[in-house]
Amino acid sequence: MNINQLLQHALTGISVGGCYALIAIGYTLVYGILRLINFAHGDIFMVAGYFMIFSFAVMPFPVAIVVTLVGTTVLGILIEKFAYSPLRQAPRMSVMISAIGVSYLLQNLATYLFTALPKAYPAIPGLKQVIKIGDISTSLVTILTPIITILLVVLLLWLVNRTKIGMAMRAVSRDYEAASLMGIKLNQVISFTFAIGSLLAAVGSILYFTDRMTVFPFSGSLPGLKCFVAAVFGGIGSIPGALVGGFFIGICETVIKAIGLSTFSDAFTFIVLIVMLLIRPTGLFGEKNIDKV
């Protein structure tokens, strides 16, 4: 492998990693606030793909992008309202089962409505444009993905750390009761968290499927699982952790494929999960506990 090929693969890895990071953040945010692994998150990502296919067919692409983003956000909020919020007082296991149920529901609904055959993902004008840097040629989306990812993460960190709603999110994720004693409305903050997670998944979906070019009802399962691993790797609950985890999984996966071990690349992700859970269950940036009672 020469240096150009290496750079080429690195670029692909970083790009895939960016998509993974955007999805992983959704897991991390929801886990942070509800202590719930939202198994439906990967499927929300898949539905976002269909939103784009169908809206693109009938409207100009900038509008279709907006429709996809808004539609996915609303979907996330609705899932929380109907499948999770009625279980607020229930044991955590019940909520998790509900999440698995929603995941199957979305997959089966998509199969029923759109058949299991892959549908072509529309080419958003300009995104697939080939770009040459020296001897490396790549598409615009590959370069754009990590940039968009980093920008969104910076924006998200600002939101969480510097704004009032972000402060409320941190308070709720720490202590429901104390947060409500401050006048914070739990349901509002939880809805908001799902909205952000789903919105980022929608952005990730646009970037990811533009590269992959097809969507089918199970398109979300494997990326969903990988991004969950990315979130655990970085330390679930931590936004920078999800970012680092996403890039790590994406880059490793690409490298493994590049050295000719494609069949092994998915298994690798789960080995990462197992190893991480064994040696450092809280992940790279896992919550540090400084409670004093």
Add this chain to the structure above:
Amino acid sequence: MLKVENLKVNFGGIEAVKGISFEVKEGEIVTLIGSNGAGKSTTLRAISGLVKPSEGRIIFEGSDITKIGSSEIVGKGITLCPEGRRIFPDMTVLENIKIGAYLRNDDLTNDIEKCHRLFPILKERENQLAGTLSGGEQQMLAVARSLMSRPKIMMLDEPSLGLAPLVVKDIFNILKEINEEGVTILLIEQNANMALRLADKAYVLETGTIAMQGSGKELLDNPKIKEAYLGKKN
């Protein structure tokens, strides 16, 4: 101002509060004392909307707030400084103070200054994570945080828990100062001696019912109270 009528709270099978009634008048300091498990915290939590009463009514300034959510109750001017402080350990001291004013959209500068005047240590530690404060400092932070919502009535659940006697005295002096500025206070205390000295009116809770009531002074002089709560024998 605040009226509790025949309040009952159940947890599964057990009745933690068995139909208590009491009143807090505007400008007063009222204290609830009683042994462990008497239902004091549960009473305050019910007023704050954190637990739902099974029976009874809670009336604040003439309107029924029994079924209202905690967030709205804070908005009406009732704040609870909860048992065990419950500050947000991974936020800074200043953020903790600010979050107390979550429902307000006006300028907080004066209120923050006031908190700093009452508790100078909080200014010194402004940018430190609240979880790294000492227990007593955390308690001060919890009181300061509760003040930030500009409450009409402030409920405090054992603010002196685990504090050095001198700090307890400070906290009590500050409660008095807060009260003199017009905030009504409903106080739960294990430290019956200090609480009764401070209070205009006191209620003694025993296993979910009100066993005795009277002015702070009356109860201080009551032989039964002396024996059970003040550790003195006549």
